[in-house]
Amino acid sequence: MIQYMTKSKFKLLMECPTKLYYADKQEYSNKKREDSFLKALAEGGYQVEALAQCYYPNGILIPSDNNEEAVSLTKEYLDNEQVTLFQAAIQHEGYFIRTDILIKNKNHLKLIEVKAKSINKEQHLKIEKKDGFINSEWKPYIADVAFQKLVIQKAYPAYSISSFLMLVDKDSICPTDGLNQKFLIKRDSNGRVKVEKSMSLSADDLSVHILKEINTDLYIEKIWGECDENGVTFKDLFNQYCLHYFENKKIKPVLTKECAICQFKTDQFDLDSGLKSGFKECWQEILNYNDRDFDEPNVLELWNYRKKDQCLKLGLIKLKDFHEDDLSVKGDGKPGISASQRQWLQITKAKEKDSNFWIDIENLQSELSSWIYPLHFIDFETAMLPIPFKKGAHPYQGIAFQFSHHILDENGKVEHRGQFLNANPGVDPTIDFIRALKMELSSDAGTIFRYSDHENTYLNMILKQLDSLSLLETERNELSAFIKTITKSTNDSHDKWYGARCMVDLLELVKRYYYDPVMKGSNSIKKVLPAILQRSKFLQNKYGRAIYGVENEIPSKNYENYQWIIMKNGEVKDPYTLLPPLNKEATNEEIEFLFEDEHLKEGGAATIAYAKMQCMEMSEFEREDIRKALLKYCELDTLAMVMIVEAWIDMLQKQYGD
Structure with missing residues (x-):
């Protein structure tokens, strides 16, 4: 079987040329084998591509079952003077691509690569830096188009070619309600993905283009012309790398x-x-x-x-x-x-x-003395959808669809007090989410904990959205006041505030007061929890019995008679590994490899699960299965926060006495 240089292989080359050697060899572990499907699902890539196709109603889809037939069919269609093709297949020697959109007009070809990446006017100006180089954030996207344009030039040298990225315009406003529900993702019996456009998709839905084209021709010239420290252009390096790949030779690694x-x-x-x-x-x-x-x-x-x-x-x-x-x-x-x-x-x-392990007893004790009981621990699961739920919304408006809430009182009593989850297709959960959170946290003045800036960031987003939501003025003011009480303003906020009950960031406390070599430099809660469980006899004794989810012990919304401490070869098993994966296509660890953004590394599994419930065809049984799994995972995140604090309190008591 011929191994072609494809878009996905070129992406690997951009990451690290040596990866090309391992990519096609089944004897090597590869954590990204499900990369394209899950990543596109989480980022809305399938729906964005389907929406882009709607802008070209006369476009013809090239079937994708057989590459040779697809190449032949593409050539036939390109014999026409004018034609628009989706998924055109182009092959030249060892190079093979499928283009998102290819438009022929006489002797000119227009290439459009569709990406579920957001852009606004300010970001557009920053694609090229002041020194003339392409911004590192944009380089992979420009390079992707550069590769496709090069293959088309090789295959069709007689044509002039222009190239574009089609991106999600964050400055645009959605023209109608329910647009994101008009593109349903399905997988056939062979696992192939297709998007079914709703019959109700109307001219009004497409009256405002929330996707915009960016010409990339000049950017491409700059990328190919970039030189390494030896003065070799990227285009020359690319040609060398391709020769190595075609001859199955490993490119010498460069450690980074x-x-x-x-x-x-x-x-x-x-x-x-x-x-x-x-x-x-x-x-x-x-x-x-x-x-x-x-x-x-x-x-x-x-x-x-x-x-x-x-x-x-x-x-x-x-x-x-x-x-x-x-x-x-x-x-x-x-x-x-x-x-x-x-x-x-x-x-x-x-x-x-x-x-x-190391712990700053004195400063942590000082911190603890400022806390007000009962302590509250919250965790959000969130998403940013490129195609909005409702009319008037911007693309990639943040959506908080789930939270979990634990409390710990001064006597050491733990309770999973509450939760919220609304993943119903096409329903904007924002109003119900913030109402439920206010109800959960307003019964006392106890200190509230989050882990990282994420919750604060999303509450700031919701605060900005309140004006556009259908609310009575009195409730809008109440919700706004509640948000400001438990948050601080973000750097991009015009108003500045620091709430009287501003959430305490447990991650910052870990960074300043606690370190364990077992964490290997990571402060992710998924690394801190297993480390602290291994150290704390208090936690091992308390959670080593099946009392979690027992009403008069530790009440839970999603677990019954559960034992969190399981020993294997003298070590505590990571609680996150005790739960089945949220997504059957990949383990949660493999999902971490799909994303660069730190929050998506942490919460990507939940984001993917939510995206499935929003836009994939599934039975009610499957939907309920995912819902239960989401509730369990989010509950474990807030329980992990409780356990960390409990372990610290026990360590301090051992130092200072009760």
């Missing part, structure tokens, strides 16, 4: 910080299945590493460190080889440790082979 998220890493399941690690092979080739070397903490794990690429280039790899002057360690005058002090603490632990 991106190695940390390489999809060709192996976990224990992969190793047990006999799969090989492309990541390991690269590092062994360059550094002559053996298995023991990989066990030692290295610069990829160093939290929030921005000079990883320089260190890798210099050969400063293992944390034990760092010195304090490599980091410019200094305090910031605030309680706890600064970012550079935390980095140095991580390095020191590695140097001294100290596996003990």
